[in-house]
Amino acid sequence: CMEMISVVSSHDVWFFGTSTQDNWRSTTNFLEHYDGAGFTLVNAPDCSPCDIRSVYATTSNDVWAAGYASGPHHIPSAVIEHYDGTQWSFVSLDFRLSDSYLTSVTANAGNDVWATGNDYYGFFYLHYDGTKWTRINPSDTTQDAGATIVATRNNHVCVSQNTTIS
Secondary structure (H helix, E strand, O other), X not given: XXXXXXXEEOOEEEEEEXXXXXXXXXXXXXXXXXXXXXXXXXXXXXXXXXXXXXXXXXXXXXXXXXXXXXXXXXXXXXXXXXXXXXXXXXXXXXXXXXOEEEEEEEEEEOOEEEEEEEEOOEEEEEEEOOOXXXXXXXXXXXXXXXOEXXXXXXXXXXXXXXXXXX
């Protein structure tokens, strides 16, 4: 199942999805890269058992993935991974994010990465400046847990939230 697409250019497109086996008992992440000529299967983020919720590429060697891993007693813990063009690595946060999950990741560049998430205290943003991650709690705590964050090429970041219209 294809879940998301990240387009850097017409010859640098990333497709992320999951496939299931054993009557939906196990799920495997997959990642494909389109280079303008064809598709290549790339090693996907593997944090089993985890759920990657968002993938975003700024270049072919700067791809970010965000989601959560199931910890002890099935308590979620936020996960961020980075692909450097060769391999994925877990990104260490400068603070603990237990009982939390990330819903979206985006970037203007490798030193301007943003993520959205939710934990026991509510909705939050994470920002990476190329050196460290910072947690930002929005003043509007009514944000939806499923909010999506989008970076624009002019160094702005926009957040959209799920809204129910009745």
